[in-house]
Amino acid sequence: MLAVITGASSGIGRELALRLAERKYDLVLIARRxxxxxxxxxxxxxVNIKVEILSLDLTNLDECKILLNTFKNRNIDLFVNNAGFGLYGASLDNDTAKEFQMLDLNIKTVHYLTKEISKIMSRGTIINISSMAAFLPTPLLAxxxxxxxxxxxxxxxxxxxxKQNKVPINIMTVCPGPVKTEFNEVANANPKMKGLSVEKCVESILKGLDKNKILVIPSFKMKFLRFxxxxxxxxxxxxVSYKIQSKK
Ligand SMILES: NC(=O)c1ccc[n+]([C@@H]2O[C@H](COP(=O)([O-])OP(=O)(O)OC[C@H]3O[C@@H](n4cnc5c(N)ncnc54)[C@H](OP(=O)(O)O)[C@@H]3O)[C@@H](O)[C@H]2O)c1
Known part of the structure; x- marks a missing residue:
């Protein structure tokens, strides 16, 4: 079995790689570092598996194409669109070029890779990492x-x-709340809310994968919050959201 993980160099992606290795998946790990x-x-x-690495900047469409070309004529069982980053701050102060870079990675790349990888995969699962922030307009992380x-x-x-068109690929969306990774450092955020451990977050993702779920919200607290x-x-x-975010 082959799993491909974007953003595998740290946090959720790294932990997912280690846990999938225990399940004997061969891995392709993608990130810039x-x-x-x-x-x-x-x-x-x-561990008796194959591990390949691809150093790519996925904000760049040409580098996304390199990724896609690598998998022509190969069977992928699991593809994880995990690479992403946040940008904390008052919107008018944020650097527009940096915002565009984030929108390219978080939106365009996820859209493009989901679509194109779906055409390459004959069956399996695509996991797209969203966030609890998807459910709430979030001032200062707008x-x-x-x-x-x-x-x-x-x-x-x-x-x-x-499902309607009988395409044998399950798209699983994951919406974590705060998780202890490098995310806050990169986003220049310092939330007061205690984050979930990356191990617990990935445990939920794997449970969701085993059950062929379409939506996973790691932790009971976040499921309740969503409700x-x-x-x-x-x-x-x-x-409330502004108050939480402005407590830096
Ligand atoms: N941590 C949280 O609180 C939280 C909550 C909800 C959702 N999420 C989402 O979870 C996902 C993983 O984040 P994380 O928390 O694990 O943060 P992280 O530790 O900062 O990991 C982000 C990963 O994305 C990769 N990445 C960033 N820019 C990239 C680029 N241009 N090209 C290729 N790879 C790139 C990074 O690798 P390189 O820097 O080496 O390229 C790194 O491996 C993200 O989509 C994030 O939005 C996180």
Whole structure:
């Protein structure tokens, strides 16, 4: 079995790689930081699986094409669109070029790879990592939250289309709340909310994979929060969300 993971050099992607290796998946690990990918491949050298690394910047469409060309005529069982990052700050202060880079990676790349990999895969699962932010307009993380709403809505709709059209690929959307990874450092955020461990987050993802779920929300707390969000008036939700985000 072959699993391909984007953003495998740290956090959720790295942990997922280690856990899938235990399940004897061969792995293709993708990210920009080659040395980090090499470190994971070294860690796995005594496990009887194949590990390939691809150092690619997936904000770049040509590099996404390199990824796709690598898999022509190969069977992929699991593809994980995990690479992504956030950008914390008042929207008017955020650098537009950096925002566009984030939107390229979080939206365009996920869209493009989901679609093109679906054409290559004959069966299996595509996991798209969205966020709890998908369910809530989030001041001070405005464009990031909006990008994750795209991932959620696109992936859920595609999962339904595939089932209707009998495409034998399950699209599984994952919406984690805060998870202890390098995410906050990269986003320049420092939320007061305690994050879930990356191990627990990945455990939920793997349970979802085993059950062929279309939506996974790691942790009971976040599932409950998602339920409550349905009833909160938007004005109040925005106020609470702003308060949480501004506690830096
Ligand atoms: N942590 C959280 O609180 C949280 C909550 C909800 C959702 N998420 C989502 O979970 C996913 C994984 O994030 P994480 O928390 O594990 O954060 P992380 O530790 O910062 O990992 C992000 C991964 O994405 C890769 N990446 C970033 N830019 C890239 C690019 N241009 N091309 C290729 N790879 C790139 C990074 O590798 P390189 O830097 O080596 O390229 C890294 O491997 C993201 O989509 C994030 O939005 C995270």
């Amino acid at each position: 080659t040395e980090r990918l090499l470190e994971i491949s070294k860690l796995l050298r005594n 464009s990031y939250a909006a990008s994750k709403s795209y991932v959620y809505n696109y992936s859920m709709a595609l999962a339904y289309e595939f 409550m969000l349905r009833f909160g008036p938007t004005k109040l939700l925005l106020k």
